Amino acid sequence: MDLFWSLFFILGLPHLVEGFICPNDTHCVTSLLVQSAFTMIYPSKGPVYADNGSIYPVNSGEDSVNALNLTNVITVDGWNTTRSLITVNGTMPGPPIFLYQNQTITIIVKNNLINEAVTIHWHGIDQLGWPAMDGVAFVSQCPILPGQSFNYTFKPRFSGTYWYHSHMGNQRDMGLYGAFIVLRRENEIPIPQQHIIQLMEWNHLYNPVTLIKANLTDKLKAANSVLLNGRGEFENNKAPLETFNVDKNETHLFRMIGVGSEDTLLFSVPGLRLIVKETDGYEFIPRIVDRIIIYPAERYDFELDLQYATEGTYDITVHILKDSNMTIREDVIGRGYIKVTNKNSLQTIPLNRDTEVILNCPFQEYPMNPNFTCLPVSELKSKNPGNGFEFDTIGVQRTEETYTHFLNFGFPNSSSSINGRKFIWPTVSALSQPGDLDTSCDGCDAEHSCECHHSLELKSGSEVIMILSNLGTGMAITHPVHMHGHTFEVLKIGFPSVSPNGDLLANEDIQCNATMLNNQSQCNIARWRNTTWDDYKKIPGINLVDPVRKDTIICPYGGYSIIRIRATNPGVWFMHCHIDPHMVSGMALMLNESFEHIDKLLPEGLPTCHGFSGKTPSVMSLPAQAEAQDTSNQSSNNDVTVIVLGVLVGLLSLALIAACVKLIRNQRQHDTGQSLQMQPVSS
Known part of the structure; x- marks a missing residue:
């Protein structure tokens, strides 16, 4: 090579x-x-200050009036x-x-x-x-x-x-x-x-x-x-x-x-x-x-x-x-x-x-600025539209299945999350150590949040439609959402409307919860309000001919973006808001894609990692000071028992030692008597 x-x-x-x-x-x-x-540190001269587009050493000396090389700072x-x-x-x-x-x-x-x-x-x-x-x-x-x-x-x-x-x-x-x-x-x-x-x-x-x-x-x-x-x-x-x-x-x-x-x-x-x-x-x-x-x-x-x-x-x-x-x-x-x-x-x-x-723009009209004409990225047209087969991998065949996922990015109950699930970082490599990872999200439901290793399963070869929304009680600002492992087609962006006084009014195409208003819901179980849109090809304004491709797309405040991929790239791919405070706080998930094809793609010797939750032996455990009184009494009784047993063991040990000493002395005396009898008598 x-x-x-x-x-x-x-x-x-x-x-x-x-x-x-x-x-x-x-x-x-x-x-x-x-x-x-x-x-603002020069390697050989220490601290510097800026003036007139140049930098100079702070410390006085003969070089203090000469500008320094900018490439070193x-x-x-x-x-x-x-x-x-x-x-x-x-x-x-x-x-x-x-x-x-x-x-x-x-x-x-x-x-x-x-x-x-x-x-x-x-x-x-x-x-x-x-x-x-x-x-x-x-x-x-x-x-x-x-x-x-x-x-x-x-x-x-x-x-x-x-x-x-x-x-x-x-x-x-x-x-x-x-x-x-x-x-x-x-x-x-x-x-x-x-x-x-x-x-x-x-x-x-x-x-x-x-x-x-x-x-x-x-x-x-x-x-x-x-x-x-x-x-x-x-x-x-x-x-x-x-x-x-x-x-x-x-x-x-x-x-x-x-x-x-x-x-x-x-x-x-x-x-x-x-x-x-x-x-x-x-x-x-x-x-x-x-x-x-x-x-x-x-x-x-x-x-x-x-x-x-x-x-x-x-x-x-x-x-x-x-x-x-x-x-x-x-x-x-x-x-x-x-x-x-x-x-x-x-x-x-x-x-x-x-x-x-x-x-x-994250809206179609720029609020309170008539001199700005907005051009959303969803109006861009791909220069090389096609069927997307060039993005597929050999060995994972396309299927006729289509799956739709609604993912709401927001802060319900001030928790940075997707669909109310705050992402908790694993302590192992999810890709190479899947058996050590629990991705269940117990405790999450339509209007309750939870913390978990949030994972979304993508079936091999399927067409995947994702609606990335920014609605409900956790609606805050526009999120730039990045998907690893893919570029996706941007089929449509649904924007909020702008009131005459410049306020943004949330889009109503999506129903967050059938039993309450959108502004009262966490929007964890969103669906299309118009059920005919369940067939995404019937959504008004959707671009299926020449959509632009991206790997990072806005999820507009009070709106949504519709994107499309094919699940033909085996891996565990991270998907998250690329605003760092949002990501590290939990606005993320893992795409578990075509997992049955992953093993053959992992290099030999890939490092593994894990935490340690082992317990010390019970005989080394110390009584907890904060336990209840009966627990403290039981602990005290156990301590007394241990002391008594220790004394008994000590006494038995001393008795055993004394017996051994006596036995050794007797044996020596017996051996000495026999030795004297064998000595010759002097004349």
Whole structure:
């Protein structure tokens, strides 16, 4: 087998980043080192501060007036207080990985952390035939402990923009993420003309665990800044920002990835329009828009419509959208720059427009903003519609069976859950140790929640329709729902309506409970209100001809999304809200798909793990201080009995010892007498 193992400098990125390019070899190998890193620390000079787009050492000295090399510092938003990070190869974002579709790649992940276990998930890769390589702790594998390594080997089948990130708790919010780009074999834009934009919100006051666990006000939990490729600014502190260079005569592709923890972001380049061509790795008929709403985990590929561009620098602006009606936060803006040249002196066309087209709205009309025209993703049309057979695996045949599942994402009784079931993380690898896992959810019913290892069985080869709803008493905000192991067809999105005063009114297509109103129900047993919709092909407005494909879709506040897959990819696949606080708190489940085909797909030597619940021997047990009085008395009596028995045993032991001593002495005396009698008599 032809192997290639190397590192390259990726010159097409805005700042020099050491990444990996897999050439046209059959099998490539690279490695990632998971390690700690720190913000605003220069390796050889210590703490730094930001000013005028550069960084300088805090400590006084002859070098204090000279700007330092930016590539050696993770600046984030320039806040002077150092934050601890978990990174790949010491950078944030981690190094990009480029390879071609249908290449096999082995990525050796070494955990060099001191205290924490880790896994790496290859987001958007369906892992067909490689279910143990999905990288979800306690679902597809046991975590990689400090000092250990794990060799991830798989073969991406489809080109597009993907990414990798930790899937252990919320470590990705601490910097453990990077781009994973699968290139086409033909008609690919040259890598130097490809630009990666990784967007996330940033709180420089508290680490992600503190934000989830500590009792903080909403104001303290809110993001302080927005980062583009790990760079941003706080209150115009002149921290270094990201810059992209393009020429009007060239085609440049921007691969935008939502790597954030929980905030919804609004991306735009004022003065330019965006020609959007792909989402989550799959092409659709291009649409020209002015702004893109991007949720955590989503990806959008676009080119700049440079016919409107003049030579000069354009601002990139990224706003945070808050609440269910997507109000723009004006106090925090993420920024970057695009520098446009015009080497061939091409003509410029004036940009005139009355409204702005906004891609990926969670409603059909933008509340209280008549200048925005919404373009939901459900209105995108696949560029390559087909029957989907290319997504099937050899050995799992399609059947004529269709199964429909209603899954309601929300917070009934303040519990982050799906259908009222709060996901509890296993302590074993669900994929390779299914016999050690109990997936029953006793205690859950139509209007009661429970905690369990929530699992949904998918029958081999069947057509699976899922209605992802956001209704009932747990309705809160729009959820970006990600499915591992699949891309799915987006058949329809049912939106809430918007009142004249901008309020969102929940969609009524779904009946949460036949005996009560939707706003009184947890919506754990949802069904279509119109029973003719039980045949999904009869649902008005459903797209069965050319639906767009995604792996992350919004579940709109007060609405629903209808998606379709085929259960032809054996594995245990995680499905969850990609807002990290929601996921780690229980808004997740496992898809147990075609399980009878899994054994032959698991590599030899896959590690196992489990907890320990053994009991110490009863003779070593100490009486509990908090027991009832009669129990305490019984314990005391038992103690006395033990003491008495101990004394008796001691006395018997002493008597036995004394008897043995006496016997030995008698024997010695007898032996001595015989010896004297045998001595000769002296003359």
